[in-house]
Amino acid sequence: MAAGDHQIALSVRAHDRVGRRRTDQAWLDETWADPETRVLLLAGGRFPVSADRTAVDWRSPDQAPAGQRVFLGEQHGVARFAVLLDEPPGDAEAERWAGFRAVGPNLSVDDAGLLVHAVALAEWHLAHRHCPRCGGRLETAAAGHVLTCPDCGKQQFPRTDPAVIMLVTDGERALLGRQPSWPEGRYSTLAGFVDPGESLEQAVAREVAEEVGVEVTDVTYFGNQPWPFPASLMVGFMARAVTTEINVDGEEIEHARWFSREEMRAEAEAGTLVLPGGISISRSLIEAWYGGPLPGSW
DSSP: OOOTTOOOTTOSOOSBOOGGGTTOHHHHHHHHTOTTOEEEEEETTEEEBOTTSSSBOOBOGGGOOSSEEEEEEEETTEEEEEEEESSOOOHHHHTTEEEHHHHGGGSOHHHHHHHHHHHHHHHHHHHOOBOTTTOOBOEEEGGGTEEEOTTTOOEEOOOOEEEEEEEEEOSSEEEEEEOTTSOTTBOBOEEEEOOTTOOHHHHHHHHHHHHHOOOEEEEEEEEEEEETTTTEEEEEEEEEESOOOOOOOSSSOSEEEEEEHHHHHHHHHHTSSBOOOTTSHHHHHHHHHHTSOOSOOO
């Protein structure tokens, strides 16, 4: 089962990244000087939002404080930058700043697409200050998309950690699990990172077996979603269970159970089952199997 009519949040192309311009410093300087250019301020994963918390509060370049400048691209003919700040805003403005998890479901596709690009770069810059080869201090190039070591010349590029996220079914039922830290009633699809030298399909089978003791086959691609918290690409799959007995690992998964469509709907309506929010590919996987929208979310 593929995504089909189920649009996966954060996977829509929201802007032209204009990669060819990242090394054109004269053009970047000219574009930054244009008062029509819009700038996103980002500090510690937080950014300014509108009063109703449904939109990013974009600034003009002359309103942007000093910080690491990165070029995001163009959207509807308008250049977009982000300025990465070391410190979050002061108390006077702090209430007008928010994190993506808090306001993401309320943002437009345009704002959300630019944000995941900016957040991914910000997380990468934060985690990569020194050259992994020689320890030299890295310098920014290509409008924030490359880091270069002046000592050994080694270049570093933004990294993405592939992770699989899968809905396991036995035809009539779907398997969901919960982590120990989650509130009562919260369940989601299984997920895990891909090991080195492992295919995505192999990772699906291994993670399901490790987390809940179920063997699967017929692993089929569903869709994918960027998830830069801090640097993941969630690759969604459907898988068919060969065995149905559950044996949770007790570490990553505290409890797992099979849900029929009727049970899932009834418990979601009653609030005893709390499913992932619509911004997560997990929700898309569940509703694609269920056959339509379900009530309630995190």
